[in-house]
Amino acid sequence: MARSVAPNTGTQAIDRAALLVATVVRADEPLSFLDLHSESGLPRSTTSRLLTALERTELLERNSAGSYVAGPLFWLYATRHDPWEELVRLARPTLERIGTETGETVNLSVARGERVVQVAQVDSTYLLGTRDWTEVDVPAHCSALGKVLLAYGALAMPTGPLEQVTPSTITDPATLRRQLGQVVRRGYASTVDELEIGLTGIGAPVRGSGGEVIAALGVSGPNPRLEERLDEVGRLLSDRGEQLSGLLRRRTRKEGVA
Structure with missing residues (x-):
């Protein structure tokens, strides 16, 4: 059903443009020209x-398929505020x-610039394994959370040499790309001895x-407790990640959460 627009006044063009922007921002998925028409x-x-x-004017832009999404000005505004406060609030019960299910340290990470x-x-319920990672600058290529963001394009592939943090850190870009392909195919990433x-x-x-x-969304802990449970915990995280994603989609429709 067509939405109402302002009568034929000097503000009509502004009202019509605002209607198109609002339609794109509120949509559950990118919209084509025909959708917007x-x-x-x-x-x-x-x-x-x-x-x-x-x-x-960068209020809207088109993605690789030619459909319309919110433009760079929206993301510029978001980076100048805290765009993750609502995400953290909604994710807290999932974390x-x-x-409770794993007993291990659980983290939620986002990409900011080139950083994780x-x-x-x-925190972990175990005495051994509890550490505050929120103040630690972690290279993306040697952490499971970073590999997820790299694999799905939330982070760009590093252009320079890959830092060797431990003897097990992957430093060959071709090897890293193959591993990122595996992350997408199986739905989760893992690291053993690559960060610590x-x-x-x-x-x-x-x-x-x-x-x-x-x-x-990630879990970390000592090798003896997790190394033999990679697939089990990976599937658990994939399931919980899908559930959280569904919650975010529902809240986006209802409240406009980013």
Whole structure:
């Protein structure tokens, strides 16, 4: 059903452009030109002219498939505030549930620039294994959470030499790319001794409203407790990540969560 627009006044063009922006931002997935033409009820020529102007002013942009998504100005605004506060609030029960199920340290991480940033943590129930990772700058290529963000394109592949943090750290870009392909195929990433000797990490993706990976959910702990449970914990994290992704999609529709 076409939405109402303002009568023919001097503000009509602004109201129509705002309608198109709001339609894109509130949508569960990227919208095509035909979607927007149908949703807005505007003439095709008007829709085309306004979309061109909105792209030019960076309020909207088109993805690789040619569909419309929120533009760079929205993301610039978000980076100047705390875009993850609501994500952390919604994810906290999931992190606590995983902590209860595994007994290990649980983290939620996002990409910020070229870095992996830990935005939430639930501590291990074991005395051995509890560590605060939220202040640690972790190279993406040697952490399970970082590999998730790299594998799904939330982080760009490093362009320079890969730092060798431990003797087990992968430093060959071709080897890393093959491993990232495996991450996508099986749905989770893992590391053993790559970030710290004796430390195992496992991570899985969390998706936003458009299906893009916006965060990584992970578990870490000593090798003796996790090294033989990679597949078991990986599947658990994948399941919990999908559940959290579903919650984020529902809240996006209802409240406009990023």
